[in-house]
Amino acid sequence: MSAMDDTQAPPPEAQAEAAVASAPEPAQLQPAQLQPAQLQPDAQFPIRVRGLVNRFGSNTIHEYLDLDVRRGEILGVVGGSGTGKSVLMRSIIGLQIPEEGSIEVLGRSITDARDDADIDIRSRWGVLFQGGALFSTLTVGENVEVPLREFYPEITDDLRGEIARYKVLLSGLPANATNKYPSELSGGMKKRAGLARALSLDPELLFLDEPTAGLDPIGAAAFDTLIADLQATLGLTVFLITHDLDTLYAICDRVAVLADRKVIAVGTIPELLATDHPWIQEYFNGPRGRAAKDAQDRDADRTGPSGTTGKQD
Numbered sequence: 007m008s009a010m011d012d013t014q015a016p017p018p019e020a021q022a023e024a025a026v027a028s029a030p031e032p033a034q035l036q037p038a039q040l041q042p043a044q045l046q047p048d049a050q051f052p053i054r055v056r057g058l059v060n061r062f063g064s065n066t067i068h069e070y071l072d073l074d075v076r077r078g079e080i081l082g083v084v085g086g087s088g089t090g091k092s093v094l095m096r097s098i099i100g101l102q103i104p105e106e107g108s109i110e111v112l113g114r115s116i117t118d119a120r121d122d123a124d125i126d127i128r129s130r131w132g133v134l135f136q137g138g139a140l141f142s143t144l145t146v147g148e149n150v151e152v153p154l155r156e157f158y159p160e161i162t163d164d165l166r167g168e169i170a171r172y173k174v175l176l177s178g179l180p181a182n183a184t185n186k187y188p189s190e191l192s193g194g195m196k197k198r199a200g201l202a203r204a205l206s207l208d209p210e211l212l213f214l215d216e217p218t219a220g221l222d223p224i225g226a227a228a229f230d231t232l233i234a235d236l237q238a239t240l241g242l243t244v245f246l247i248t249h250d251l252d253t254l255y256a257i258c259d260r261v262a263v264l265a266d267r268k269v270i271a272v273g274t275i276p277e278l279l280a281t282d283h284p285w286i287q288e289y290f291n292g293p294r295g296r297a298a299k300d301a302q303d304r305d306a307d308r309t310g311p312s313g314t315t316g317k318q319d
């Protein structure tokens with residue numbers, strides 16, 4: 007068994023892979039109203055969460071939480087620290103067994119699965135955990151090969167290596183990064199290496215947990231652009247947990263807000279701003295929110311409507 011990147015405590019996810027006052031009802035922005043009749047629900051909404059309850063002892067994290075993620079969107083997931091964003095993601099990918107509720111991913115029930123191995127669609131999603139969760143004793147290329155070995159043991163070493171090299175390039179790393187160890191990479195390069203591994207199986211769904219945390223603003227903006235470009239090119243559906251307001255303005259189609267143990271609203275930033283929830287107002291209209299909006303407006307003026315960023319204008 008390989009040791010994990012020692013800049014991080016070994017997160018269990020890697021092994022599995024290979025202030026808010028009372029909240030209003032989230033009624034105004036429910037996606038089901040927009041669902042075209044000709045599509046099956048799972049085709050339109052690859053992720054459906056209903057009545058999710060998660061507790062740790064007496065600490066209730068989610069209480070009858072509902073969420074639909076639309077196919078092909080980048081959904082930003084925000085909320086104060088400890089509101090349960092990561093627990094929600096872990097529940098969706100089957101790493102956290104909820105107390106109640108149902109979760110369907112790509113039409114399959116996650117909550118009915120007996121264990122991790124029972125989830126036969128794990129190869130159809132990729133996950134970039136906080137910190138990257140890379141194996142420190144493996145090179146970047148070998149890290150990317152881990153899911154390939156697990157799900158496609160029959161492919162040859164040469165082909166597996168070739169796929170890994172392609173994913174490394176796809177993630178914006180230079181070719182020579184393939185043979186480097188995580189300890190030889192900068193924080194931004196580690197994120198890209200983690201992304202390369204998340205993309206190794208050509209997933210339909212991409213889960214990103216605070217991908218720009220710890221990056222400098224230029225590195226964070228470059229990572230945002232990479233995600234937006236990959237989403238557009240590969241047709242991914244992206245579930246993106248972030249505290250980064252610039253990321254929300256730049257690349258997210260919609261934003262889901264967690265508070266009071268629920269998703270209190272889902273919509274575009276203008277739609278969220280039209281609500282009067284105090285946390286939402288404080289979040290987007292506070293000093294940082296206004297700065298992010300101003301930056302986005304300036305960027306939109308510079309790049310025009312055809313740029314890859316500026317989804318919230």
Ligand SMILES: Nc1ncnc2c1ncn2[C@@H]1O[C@H](COP(=O)(O)OP(=O)(O)OP(=O)(O)O)[C@@H](O)[C@H]1O
Nearest residue numbers: 062065067085086087088089090091092093094249
């Ligand atoms: N395995 C666990 N055992 C006990 N409590 C847990 C466990 N995992 C998470 N929690 C608790 O659940 C709550 C939500 O955690 P979570 O990591 O989902 O928050 P978050 O919204 O992602 O926060 P942040 O923005 O700070 O990353 C926290 O109070 C956390 O301490």
